[in-house]
Amino acid sequence: MTRLFNKPSAFASELVQGFVAVHGDKVRQVPGGVVRSTRSEPGSVAVVIGGGSGHYPAFAGLVGQGLAHAAVMGNLFASPSAQQIYNVARVAHKGGGVLLGYGNYAGDVLHFGLARDRLLAEGIQCEVIAVTDDISSAGSDELHKRRGIAGDLVVFKAASAAAESGYEFSEVVRVARHANARTRSLGVAFAGCTLPGAQHPLFDVPPGKMALGMGIHGEPGIDERPVPSADELAELMVAALLKDLPEDIGSVNGQRVAVILNGLGSVKYEELFVVYRCVSQLLSEAGLRVVEPEVGELVTSFDMAGVSLTLCWLDEELERFWCAPVSTPAYRKGAVVLAETLGELAFQVIEQVVIPAASVKSRRSAQCVLQALEMAERTVLQHADELGRIDAIAGDGDHGIGMQRGVMAAVARAREVQALKCGAGTLLRLAADAWADQAGGTSGALWGVALTALGTTLGDHLDPDTALVAEGVRRASQGIMHFGKAQVGDKTMVDVLVPFSQSLCESAQSALELGEAWGIAAKVAQRAAADTAQLRPRIGRARPLAEKSLGTPDAGAVSLSLIINAIEPLLRVGLRAPNLAEETVHG
Structure with missing residues (x-):
């Protein structure tokens, strides 16, 4: 378990500060992560990597000459937000474009994709690479669905x-x-990992058992077996990897491979060496030539007891790059010519918030929206542990924590901008940015998309009524399905949002008042959330464990339903501000 921390909520930010204090000769902190503190060639391509914190040396420990130009650091086991990625990429960009690299997890795919779109819109060449090396997470016919781990x-x-x-x-x-x-x-695991402040690990492995196919965020494995000997584990992993060859590899004999035997947190180096002894023998017997193998902790999962084995099938070009010199805080190879250290001005990120003009009615509605967000905050805090428990059955158990971070950040930001006399649309959009920024992960991105769509629809001048709110929720639903790729029946929040939206739209066509329409739709949402218990997940981290989730509702669907129902009494009063003279004010 994690023993040394102050406030659990401050752990991620404090670890970045300490990391930079140690390695200031190689990295510098910027909003959202770290960048090289040394000069790169003008006009060169910047490689920006990232993901959730808790995997050191990934990702910040891999920033430096010969490796990444920057790393975006999300909260613990949560994707960084699109805003964080954008901030870091802008600083790292040297004129030659930006390549964004991350593991293939839904939250990372969403946030890095949104950041890519924003960079492209500003004229910066940008592309993404989602690493998909984990053979346990999908078959060879679905390579694009595989997770990224030590590869x-x-x-x-x-x-x-x-x-x-x-x-x-x-x-x-x-x-x-x-x-x-x-x-x-x-990868395999023998025991779960425990986040700072948590009383229990994210998952448990029965005593004497090993989870096969464990992910680096605590996702349960695909099978459990008795704990093998070191040689038996080596034989299992090597055999599995040699059966899953890249399509352009014919005969194994004579091939050259890069090999990583990775410790996930609490397996000691001495144990890894015992395992690698057999791995090396088996690869040699198969006719393979190992090139500069790596044994140690390279992509971890806090204190998870586990290991993973990685093979990269090299050609001449890949071998040259695998052997190229590197100097980063956590990974070094060969010798590099030290580059010039940059001055402070090179790391400045300029952010400016403008509060647009808003009508008195919209400003009054913004007060009601803030109250709704505060009600959502109280609801999430009350149910966070239960949401985590539901999520842990077939996922990684962090939904409650992520929702808690997101809604608290959204409320804090909403209070700030409401004091500046903003309209309802601006309040929702800025609260959405804060939610996505602090929550990270899939749910953080999706709630950011939803609140942004709703805020854009309401705007800062219109008087929210049933039709306008229904249209905003419809756009939010479309946005989530577009970016998240989920459809009704996939066992996600979409299974609640779509019928909720449809109910609101039907009530709007019948000219019902907002409070009444919301109340009807809230009941629909509650039933839809309960009905997800009978669904099998078809996308996301829970997909490999579809059967395990049967009988349990989706955590994202439940949290959305809880919030919808919690704010119903407030909506009975209404977002509208009647009997006010229309006027325009400026923030």
């Missing part, structure tokens, strides 16, 4: 070495995708 290092290093050697943007992207296509990993 992150291989892909990030290949792309970074290509950028360092002067490759242009399209070639750096090609190298990253080629490295990903040739990388395979398999």
Whole structure:
């Protein structure tokens, strides 16, 4: 368990401060993460990597000459927000474009994709690479659904070495995708990990058992087996990886491979060496030539007891990049020529918030929206533990924590801007940014999308009525399905949001008042959330454990239903502000 911390909520930010204090010769902190503190070649491609904190050395420990130019650091086990990614990428950009690299998890896919769109809109070349090396998370016919685990290092290093050697943007992207296509990993766990302040691990493995296919965020494995001997574990992992060959690899004999035996947090180096002894023998017997193997902690999961094995099937180009020199806080290879240290001005991020003009009615509605967010906050805090318990049955158990972070940040931001006399639309949009920024993860991104859509629809001048709110919720539903790729029946929050939206729209067509319409739709949402218990997840982290989730409702669907029902009494009073003279004011 994690023993040394102050406030659990401050752990992620404080670890960044300490990390930078130690490694200031290589990295500098910026809003959202860290960047190299040394000069890169003007016009070169910037490789920006990232994900949730709790996986050190990934991701911040891999920033430095020869490897990543920057790392975005989300909260513990939660994707960084699109805003954080954008901030870090803007500082890291040197004129040659930005490649964003991350593990293939829904929250990361959403947030990095949104950041990519924003960078492209500003004229910055940008592409993404989602690492998909975990063979346990999907079959060879669904490579795009596989998770990213310790193979992150291989892909990030290949792309970074290509950028360092002067490759242009399209070639750096090609190298990253080629490295990903040739990388395979398999992980196991013997005990779960415990986040700061938590009384119990995110998951449990029965005594004497091993979870096969464990993810680095605490996702349960696909199978449980008796704990093997070191040699038996080596044989299991090597055999599985040699059966899952990249499509362009024919005969195994004579191939050259990069190998990583990775400790996930509490398996000691001495144990890893015992396992690698057999791994090396087995690969040699198969006719493989191992090139510069790595044994140690490279992508961890706090104090998880587990290991993973990674093979990257090298060609001449990938081998050159795998062997290229590196100097980062946590990973070094060969010798690099030290670059010039940059001054403070190179790391400044300028953020300016403008409060648009708003009508008196919209400002009054903003007060009601703030009250609704405060009601949502109280509801989430009351049910956070239960939401985490539901999520842990077939997921990673962090939904309650993520919702708690998100709604608290949204309320704090909403209070700030409401004091500046903003309209309802601006309040919702800025609260959405704060929610997504602090919550991270899939739910953080989706709540950010939903509140942004609702805020954009309400605007800062209109008087919210049933039709306007129904249209905002409809757009929120469309936005979530577009970015999250979920449909009704996939066992997600969409299974509540869509019928809730449809009910509101029907009430709007019948000219019902907002409070009455919301009350009817809230009951629909409550039934829909309960009905998700009978669904099997078809996307997301719970998908590999679909059967395990049967009988339990989806945590995201439940949290949405709880919030919808909690704010119903407030909506009985209404968002509207009648009997006020229409006028325009400026913040």
